[in-house]
Amino acid sequence: MTALASERAPPGDLAAQMTALGQAARAAALELATTPTAAKDRALAAAAAAIRAAAPAILQANTADLADARAAGLSGAMIDRLLLDAGRIEAMARGLEEVAALPDPVGTTLAEWTRPNGLVISRVRVPLGVIAIIFESRPNVTADAAALCLKAGNAAVLRPGSESFRSSRAILAALQAGLAVAGLPAAAIQMVPTADRSAVGILLGMSGLIDVVVPRGGRGLIERVIAESRVPVIRHLDGNCHVYVDGAADPAMALRIVHNAKLRRTGICGAAESLLVDRRATATHLAPIVRDLLDSGCEVRGDAAVQAVDPRVRAASEADWSTEYLDAVISAAVVDGVEGAITHVNRYGSHHTDAIVTEDAAAAARFLAAVDSAVVLHNASTQFTDGAEFGMGAEIGISTDKLHARGPVGTEQLTSYKYVVRGSGQLRP
Amino acid sequence: MTALASERAPPGDLAAQMTALGQAARAAALELATTPTAAKDRALAAAAAAIRAAAPAILQANTADLADARAAGLSGAMIDRLLLDAGRIEAMARGLEEVAALPDPVGTTLAEWTRPNGLVISRVRVPLGVIAIIFESRPNVTADAAALCLKAGNAAVLRPGSESFRSSRAILAALQAGLAVAGLPAAAIQMVPTADRSAVGILLGMSGLIDVVVPRGGRGLIERVIAESRVPVIRHLDGNCHVYVDGAADPAMALRIVHNAKLRRTGICGAAESLLVDRRATATHLAPIVRDLLDSGCEVRGDAAVQAVDPRVRAASEADWSTEYLDAVISAAVVDGVEGAITHVNRYGSHHTDAIVTEDAAAAARFLAAVDSAVVLHNASTQFTDGAEFGMGAEIGISTDKLHARGPVGTEQLTSYKYVVRGSGQLRP
Numbered sequence: 001m002t003a004l005a006s007e008r009a010p011p012g013d014l015a016a017q018m019t020a021l022g023q024a025a026r027a028a029a030l031e032l033a034t035t036p037t038a039a040k041d042r043a044l045a046a047a048a049a050a051i052r053a054a055a056p057a058i059l060q061a062n063t064a065d066l067a068d069a070r071a072a073g074l075s076g077a078m079i080d081r082l083l084l085d086a087g088r089i090e091a092m093a094r095g096l097e098e099v100a101a102l103p104d105p106v107g108t109t110l111a112e113w114t115r116p117n118g119l120v121i122s123r124v125r126v127p128l129g130v131i132a133i134i135f136e137s138r139p140n141v142t143a144d145a146a147a148l149c150l151k152a153g154n155a156a157v158l159r160p161g162s163e164s165f166r167s168s169r170a171i172l173a174a175l176q177a178g179l180a181v182a183g184l185p186a187a188a189i190q191m192v193p194t195a196d197r198s199a200v201g202i203l204l205g206m207s208g209l210i211d212v213v214v215p216r217g218g219r220g221l222i223e224r225v226i227a228e229s230r231v232p233v234i235r236h237l238d239g240n241c242h243v244y245v246d247g248a249a250d251p252a253m254a255l256r257i258v259h260n261a262k263l264r265r266t267g268i269c270g271a272a273e274s275l276l277v278d279r280r281a282t283a284t285h286l287a288p289i290v291r292d293l294l295d296s297g298c299e300v301r302g303d304a305a306v307q308a309v310d311p312r313v314r315a316a317s318e319a320d321w322s323t324e325y326l327d328a329v330i331s332a333a334v335v336d337g338v339e340g341a342i343t344h345v346n347r348y349g350s351h352h353t354d355a356i357v358t359e360d361a362a363a364a365a366r367f368l369a370a371v372d373s374a375v376v377l378h379n380a381s382t383q384f385t386d387g388a389e390f391g392m393g394a395e396i397g398i399s400t401d402k403l404h405a406r407g408p409v410g411t412e413q414l415t416s417y418k419y420v421v422r423g424s425g426q427l428r429p
Numbered sequence: 430m431t432a433l434a435s436e437r438a439p440p441g442d443l444a445a446q447m448t449a450l451g452q453a454a455r456a457a458a459l460e461l462a463t464t465p466t467a468a469k470d471r472a473l474a475a476a477a478a479a480i481r482a483a484a485p486a487i488l489q490a491n492t493a494d495l496a497d498a499r500a501a502g503l504s505g506a507m508i509d510r511l512l513l514d515a516g517r518i519e520a521m522a523r524g525l526e527e528v529a530a531l532p533d534p535v536g537t538t539l540a541e542w543t544r545p546n547g548l549v550i551s552r553v554r555v556p557l558g559v560i561a562i563i564f565e566s567r568p569n570v571t572a573d574a575a576a577l578c579l580k581a582g583n584a585a586v587l588r589p590g591s592e593s594f595r596s597s598r599a600i601l602a603a604l605q606a607g608l609a610v611a612g613l614p615a616a617a618i619q620m621v622p623t624a625d626r627s628a629v630g631i632l633l634g635m636s637g638l639i640d641v642v643v644p645r646g647g648r649g650l651i652e653r654v655i656a657e658s659r660v661p662v663i664r665h666l667d668g669n670c671h672v673y674v675d676g677a678a679d680p681a682m683a684l685r686i687v688h689n690a691k692l693r694r695t696g697i698c699g700a701a702e703s704l705l706v707d708r709r710a711t712a713t714h715l716a717p718i719v720r721d722l723l724d725s726g727c728e729v730r731g732d733a734a735v736q737a738v739d740p741r742v743r744a745a746s747e748a749d750w751s752t753e754y755l756d757a758v759i760s761a762a763v764v765d766g767v768e769g770a771i772t773h774v775n776r777y778g779s780h781h782t783d784a785i786v787t788e789d790a791a792a793a794a795r796f797l798a799a800v801d802s803a804v805v806l807h808n809a810s811t812q813f814t815d816g817a818e819f820g821m822g823a824e825i826g827i828s829t830d831k832l833h834a835r836g837p838v839g840t841e842q843l844t845s846y847k848y849v850v851r852g853s854g855q856l857r858p
Binding site: 030033034113115119121126128129207211212226227230232233234250253256257260264346368369370372373374375376377378379380381383384385389390391401402403404406407416417418419420421422423424425426427428 | 462463801830
């Protein structure tokens with residue numbers, strides 16, 4: 001186990017420290033690329049044990065972070081995200097064990113074929129290399145993100161929010177103890193040496209040393225990363241998700257799906273933000289759905305047709321159609337059948353998750369094919385967009401990008417591939 | 430067929446014209462996403478016929494481009510790349526027909542599974558959307574790139590080199606005639622309205638309208654695109670390719686592979702630029718290979734051990750190990766076995782294509798696993814890195830990125846995927 005760059009470099013020269021950290025990460029990534037699954041899993045299990053053993057130290061660091069956060073006047077919601085307790089620490093440890101139990105994506109042969117000249121060409125899954133994760137507030141992301149990177153054979157460079165820096169450092173120490181048990185390089189999981197924002201700027205310029213940046217946080221963070229980064233970014237933007245209730249929908253199923261999609265949890269990116277109802281279903285479907293939402297404490301902002309259904313419906317503005325509320329608020333519009341719904345979703349949506357409720361197979365097929373979103377559902381709640389619900393295990397987020405990874409980003413999405421070509425002396429004519 | 434943005438917008442307001450062009454491309458992309466294979470193939474066949482029929486107009490435009498290029502004092506090599514003749518026009522038309530004959534990647538189910546709650550989840554290939562191609566000099570790229578984009582259901586926005594602008598415009602007219610025959614939107618293939626460089630800057634800022642930029646050209650162009658672009662880029666950087674001759678290599682096979690890898694064509698990105706030879710094979714393998722290269726007119730720049738083999742070998746500088754010559758020049762070093770070769774390649778290589786020649790299966794397996802390159806070969810020439818040689822059909826380039834597409838970029842690599850989830854009223858608990 002070599003010393004970490006952050007422990008070697010003289011303080012003050014942040015750029016040099018960051019370069020050393022990047023070089024150490026790159027060297028670790030080369031080693032991890034051929035590290036057997038068993039060693040990675042051993043490191044994850046040992047890290048889980050180390051997190052449990054280090055619970056007092058982690059809680060002490062977290063208490064210091066919380067004191068600063070309260071002194072700085074952070075909101076109650078922010079404080080809650082920052083808070084660690086015995087239950088959350090145990091959940092972190094169990095999360096590491098769950099990632100250890102996932103299949104190893106590295107080394108899988110994705111395709112293999114033989115050319116007429118006898119060359120055998122295989123497309124084989126390999127790690128991406130060095131992944132930088134820039135995140136906010138929740139210190140458990142330190143363990144979750146590092147575990148996913150490690151399982152897929154990647155070195156991780158973490159930049160936690162400044163408010164959780166001490167908590168993250170204490171968690172990092174446990175993770176590195178796990179790496180040591182398995183004989184893996186400490187530089188496989190590193191943190192930037194300072195909570196100072198300038199470290200982020202340097203990180204985003206480190207193309208050649210860092211292969212991809214994953215920002216996890218609010219829109220401000222993600223847009224800053226996209227604007228500044230010279231390293232490719234996996235983007236996780238808004239989830240302005242729609243449920244379209246077709247005229248041929250089962251009214252009871254439609255009501256249940258809209259209720260679940262909007263209100264099960266309002267703060268997740270897969271929560272529905274907009275309800276679209278077929279014009280021919282205004283009386284049969286729209287009215288009971290709107291009343292159910294209003295009676296459940298959900299604000300409804302509708303167009304004229306929706307406002308006509310119930311006096312409690314407020315008028316929607318043009319901006320509402322594009323808004324991700326992440327709250328008990330929904331925009332609602334009447335559209336002309338499935339084509340009207342497709343046009344609305346592709347115009348105002350964020351290409352995240354959109355659902356159709358209908359018993360008409362042709363309308364469903366048309367919606368699923370024509371809506372340009374990462375996840376499209378038929379007769380199911382939008383809140384299913386989640387790595388675990390998809391059976392992919394833990395996830396680092398939901399990508400709204402089309403390049404590389406779309407939808408839940410789990411271990412498979414943290415890999416690349418290479419072509420392995422086996423010959424017997426072939427020359428190109 | 431709607432009028433093109435470039436024909437509608439008032440001249441002078443380039444930014445507005447570019448936005449209109451991007452919006453037209455986005456609308457076309459939504460339509461292409463559900464366009465049947467037969468219609469895309471009909472458009473490609475009709476475009477091939479239109480290119481043959483328009484040969485006189487294309488040659489006339491090319492003559493004007495060539496006159497300007499000569500007046501501007503462009504090099505002979507540049508003039509040759511710019512030149513069109515009957516043979517090159519026929520090759521372009523045939524290229525369109527070959528892309529039409531390729532399988533359609535869109536709509537393929539990549540994976541499908543059923544969850545315990547009954548949800549059926551499919552990962553389905555979809556187009557990327559709108560692809561911008563920025564290229565230099567060769568006007569045939571207009572047809573080649575547009576055809577690959579169209580086959581994969583993408584709208585293309587082309588920015589040809591200013592020196593080939595008129596030739597590209599004439600080719601574009603034929604492509605759009607093909608689109609019209611198949612009833613596809615003219616905005617499926619567009620060109621920026623002006624050869625002015627400012628159009629490129631605007632293009633690179635059009636995230637939201639353009640999904641990915643593919644620069645095709647020299648390092649200067651590609652680095653400018655990477656530095657400026659807010660749209661994701663598929664990068665095609667240097668091919669600093671290595672051949673490592675192991676002590677256990679068949680000497681005759683090694684000599685033939687090095688000769689072919691270096692000298693078959695020196696100007697392609699898969700050409701070998703560096704020879705590494707196992708220290709224990711200095712006399713048996715290195716000496717005859719170096720003599721063969723020198724006798725074939727190839728300059729050899731070697732370390733001390735290689736210089737000792739033949740007085741014609743020049744001394745290599747540190748910079749030589751990282752240089753892509755694209756010429757009859759090769760750097761050569763002696764290394765300590767396969768581990769020495771891996772260290773050298775991962776340090777100095779460009780992660781493009783690297784080969785090992787050996788009869789030792791364990792050494793081959795180690796090299797193929799540990800070298801971090803898009804293509805790794807055992808007992809075959811590096812010049813095989815090519816879409817057609819891989820059996821993937823035409824390609825738009827060789828990606829040295831790890832994100833999204835690595836290696837040859839053909840129709841499959843110009844796609845994304847979506848998750849299609851089919852339920853029967855499932856709610857998330």
